[in-house]
Amino acid sequence: MVKRLPYVAPKLELITPRSMQKHRMVDITSADSALDDIGDARALLDEFGSPLYILSEKMLRAQYRAFRDTFTAPGINTVVAYSYKTNYLPAVCSILHQEGAWAEVVSGMEYDLARSLGVPGSKIIFNGPYKRPDELARAIKEEALINVDNFDELDLLISVAGNLGIAARTGLRINFQYGRQSWTKFGMNADNGEAVEALHRIKKAGRKLRFEALHNHSGTFQVNPDIYARAAQVLIAIAKSARGLGLSPTIADFGGGYPSNNRLKPAFDVPGGSGSSGQFLAPFAEAIAGPLSKARKAFGERPTMVLEPGRALVDTAFRLACTVVARKNIAGQGEAVIVDAGVNLVPTAYWYDHGVNAASNKDIHAALGAKPVAVFGPLCMQVDILRERAVLPAMSLGSPLVISNVGAYCITQSMQFIQPRPAVVLVGPNGVEEIRRRETRSDIFGMDRIPARLRAKGAKF
Numbered sequence: 001m002v003k004r005l006p007y008v009a010p011k012l013e014l015i016t017p018r019s020m021q022k023h024r025m026v027d028i029t030s031a032d033s034a035l036d037d038i039g040d041a042r043a044l045l046d047e048f049g050s051p052l053y054i055l056s057e058k059m060l061r062a063q064y065r066a067f068r069d070t071f072t073a074p075g076i077n078t079v080v081a082y083s084y085k086t087n088y089l090p091a092v093c094s095i096l097h098q099e100g101a102w103a104e105v106v107s108g109m110e111y112d113l114a115r116s117l118g119v120p121g122s123k124i125i126f127n128g129p130y131k132r133p134d135e136l137a138r139a140i141k142e143e144a145l146i147n148v149d150n151f152d153e154l155d156l157l158i159s160v161a162g163n164l165g166i167a168a169r170t171g172l173r174i175n176f177q178y179g180r181q182s183w184t185k186f187g188m189n190a191d192n193g194e195a196v197e198a199l200h201r202i203k204k205a206g207r208k209l210r211f212e213a214l215h216n217h218s219g220t221f222q223v224n225p226d227i228y229a230r231a232a233q234v235l236i237a238i239a240k241s242a243r244g245l246g247l248s249p250t251i252a253d254f255g256g257g258y259p260s261n262n263r264l265k266p267a268f269d270v271p272g273g274s275g276s277s278g279q280f281l282a283p284f285a286e287a288i289a290g291p292l293s294k295a296r297k298a299f300g301e302r303p304t305m306v307l308e309p310g311r312a313l314v315d316t317a318f319r320l321a322c323t324v325v326a327r328k329n330i331a332g333q334g335e336a337v338i339v340d341a342g343v344n345l346v347p348t349a350y351w352y353d354h355g356v357n358a359a360s361n362k363d364i365h366a367a368l369g370a371k372p373v374a375v376f377g378p379l380c381m382q383v384d385i386l387r388e389r390a391v392l393p394a395m396s397l398g399s400p401l402v403i404s405n406v407g408a409y410c411i412t413q414s415m416q417f418i419q420p421r422p423a424v425v426l427v428g429p430n431g432v433e434e435i436r437r438r439e440t441r442s443d444i445f446g447m448d449r450i451p452a453r454l455r456a457k458g459a460k461f
């Protein structure tokens with residue numbers, strides 16, 4: 001008698017032409033170029049431990065240059081101020097500063113880091129909704145541009161500048177309603193008169209403030225350039241109001257939010273998927289520079305256009321190499337592998353379908369037999385899924401995998417949740433250099449104290 005295997009329900013997935021390409025081509029063939037750039041992931045894991053973040057210096061520099069060139073426009077000064085919070089590894093910031101980037105910081109801690117890396121105050125843009133009086137005083141003295149978030153901060157800035165007797169270089173963060181999920185939490189509202197009211201207060205502060213900039217940042221991973229065209233209209237209109245009051249703004253700061261090469265999960269993407277290949281940033285540059293160059297007078301004839309990209313610069317330059325630690329066949333769902341890196345190191349896996357690739361060419365050549373596999377992390381959490389469905393060749397225990405595009409918000413938002421965080425290496429002209437060592441037990445528990453009355457007999461902590 002023929003022994004029948006139990007019935008397993010097929011897993012249905014919507015395959016659009018783009019997602020077909022996503023599963024069949026990018027997951028497998030992109031591994032080739034990934035490996036060209038960082039060398040042998042398996043050898044790196046052997047040397048530095050698994051998992052391991054890997055930065056390609058060549059790619060980071062190339063991303064910066066492509067971004068800067070895309071946003072260069074006649075009659076406008078372009079300033080690219082790198083958003084530190086996206087990834088403030090000192091080596092990353094240093095590479096971008098070598099390329100000419102300014103620093104965009106959102107806390108005193110980031111400000112201090114930028115200064116310690118040799119960035120002059122005049123090339124720091126200080127954003128964010130909370131700046132302490134001592135931090136404001138330092139930024140005023142060092143001539144950083146301070147973009148004010150709210151009226152309380154404006155009062156504080158006027159008072160700190162007044163006490164110092166130094167005019168604070170001041171910008172105003174502006175928000176406006178645009179669609180259902182507008183970022184109106186930050187800045188002064190343009191629609192209800194708040195922004196113009198702030199201009200009046202700035203005017204009244206006289207020499208305590210030097211008003212220079214209008215700023216907007218309306219979201220992150222924006223897939224539609226139209227919001228930047230709207231931001232340009234709004235900032236230009238407010239700049240004209242400012243000029244009407246005798247103020248002289250020269251800087252239009254459009255914040256960050258430009259997409260990277262990552263792919264949003266279909267649930268968060270536009271229908272059919274947003275594009276992220278070739279010159280996909282060009283429409284964003286056009287949406288901003290087009291209106292700005294037509295309204296140059298509002299910003300004193302030769303406007304300075306500031307852009308604060310984060311993910312568009314660093315996402316693709318980083319990969320995370322990890323190791324298969326177990327394999328499973330899950331009832332009703334199919335095959336899965338467990339790897340030693342999860343959403344503790346790639347929190348963006350909640351939003352993106354990160355590329356997951358076999359790490360060696362040998363594995364890639366076995367790709368003909370590739371099949372869909374779920375990739376789970378090592379955390380004791382149901383949501384710890386790196387990818388619901390990657391197309392991978394047969395995996396052995398110990399096989400390395402490479403997760404791509406993990407440069408933005410993965411390291412700064414990584415968690416010490418049940419696992420120490422990994423080392424980071426830079427692959428560059430000097431070969432492989434460790435730019436952050438792996439965390440040790442004392443990095444995690446060194447700050448903790450047990451009151452004597454709670455200490456167990458024989459405890460060594």
Ligand SMILES: Cc1ncc(COP(=O)(O)O)c(C=O)c1O
Pocket residue numbers: 083086104127128217219220221255256257258308309310311312408
């Ligand atoms: C004020 C500001 N500028 C720039 C950025 C960088 O954004 P992104 O990484 O989406 O380019 C952020 C991030 O949210 C931000 O809050």
